[in-house]
Amino acid sequence: MVPSIISMNRLCCITFFLSVSDSFLPLLKTQTKTPSFSLQASSAKEAWRSTKWLLLVDDEASIRQAVGRLLHEKGYQVTACASGEAALQVVVDEPQVPDVIVSDVRMPGGMDGLEFLQKIRQNERLVAVPVVLLTAKGQTRDRIAGYEAACDAYLTKPFDPDELVSLVDAVLQRQEDTAGNVSLEELQKDLQEIKQLLLEHGGGGVGNGWVQATQVFLAPDERQVLEYLCQGLKNKEIAERVFLSTRRVEQLMTSMFRKTQTKNRTELVRWAVSTGTVQLS
Known part of the structure; x- marks a missing residue:
């Protein structure tokens, strides 16, 4: 859960939500309302x-008020800060790490968005937090x-409100897909299921609807990460083996998702x- 209230005066941070008028929407493109889809899915x-x-x-x-309200x-729990310095103070003071950060690039008079991003990537606690600029x-x-x-x-101003929400959803979903926040036992169970499926399909899935992309070039670092992934290692463990940051491992895995047309770790191992590409022992 998000910290209930952040009252920082000088740092100008507040946890939403305040009621503001529609006049605070200068950077959001106007849009016509369309019929909502399933209320159950929306909920x-x-x-x-x-x-x-x-x-x-x-x-x-x-x-801050317009985008924060949106x-x-x-559904998001939102804390809005007036500067990169204020935002850093929030994440330093709070034991919890934000799930995602959305930051403007141009913020005159102090730390801009790029400097803020560099600070985030240099912090061991925050290095894996997704950032949208x-x-x-x-x-x-x-x-x-x-x-x-x-x-x-990146999202360019002015932007459509639904585009921002979809983008934030996407980076968070991708983070969950690559995070590997499962136990070693669960990973090993997945691998055993894949082995059993291979036996049932005569040793391979090509041509049996298992994979969409077969002619895929993987860079050496991607292939190395994939081999360790197929051994059931978590991202942090893989990073230690290949001498890369956890963040870099996540980026390589995301790249492989795209190349192989897979959606998660299990599908990537199956591919x-x-x-x-990898032989299971």
């Missing part, structure tokens, strides 16, 4: 979001610098074994 999504703490960083009060109404249209240099500093996604 399930909002319930999932309600377990996530989102840290929002923007130096403009109206933007995300809170969609908001930038003005045409700021290509900012986007390049952000990706070099390992941001997870690796059924294509012969």
